[in-house]
Amino acid sequence: MDLIDQxxxxxxxxxxxxxxxxxxxxxxxxxxxxxxxxxxxHLRAGYRLLKGAGYLPPELEALREIKDVExxxxxxxxxxxxxxxxxxxxxxxxxxxxxxxxxxxxxxxQQYMDRLAETFGERGESDPE
Numbered sequence: 001m002d003l004i005d006q007x008x009x010x011x012x013x014x015x016x017x018x019x020x021x022x023x024x025x026x027x028x029x030x031x032x033x034x035x036x037x038x039x040x041x042h043l044r045a046g047y048r049l050l051k052g053a054g055y056l057p058p059e060l061e062a063l064r065e066i067k068d069v070e071x072x073x074x075x076x077x078x079x080x081x082x083x084x085x086x087x088x089x090x091x092x093x094x095x096x097x098x099x100x101x102x103x104x105x106x107x108x109x110q111q112y113m114d115r116l117a118e119t120f121g122e123r124g125e126s127d128p129e
Contacts, residue, residue: 062096 015021039047056064069089076082094111 059096062092066092066096 012021021027034048036044036047066089069085069092073082073085073089076085
């Protein structure tokens with residue numbers, strides 16, 4: 001046992017002796033098993049810490065946002081509103097599949113560049129050089 005483990009164990013023992021760990025939610029129940037086989041071993045402690053703090057990885061946040069937009073589409077009665085939500089859904093799905101939640105992927109960047117070219121190309125035709 002290294003120094004950090006020993007210090008942590010001492011703090012836990014003192015807290016038990018003072019009764020600070022009594023009557024907590026889940027006391028006496030086994031800790032639920034969490035499958036972390038897809039998380040590299042050296043990242044598991046950080047993963048647990050972030051999860052306990054309520055942090056969602058970008059991929060899960062994107063999936064949650066996709067579900068929210070799908071719900072908006074299901075409730076939308078106005079065709080214009082539905083169309084806006086469908087465009088947003090396509091963007092989110094593309095972003096997730098291309099970048100796995102880490103910024104814009106190549107396909108999304110290309111769509112953006114195409115839209116810029118369309119917008120500025122139209123303006124550029126009427127502007128004298």
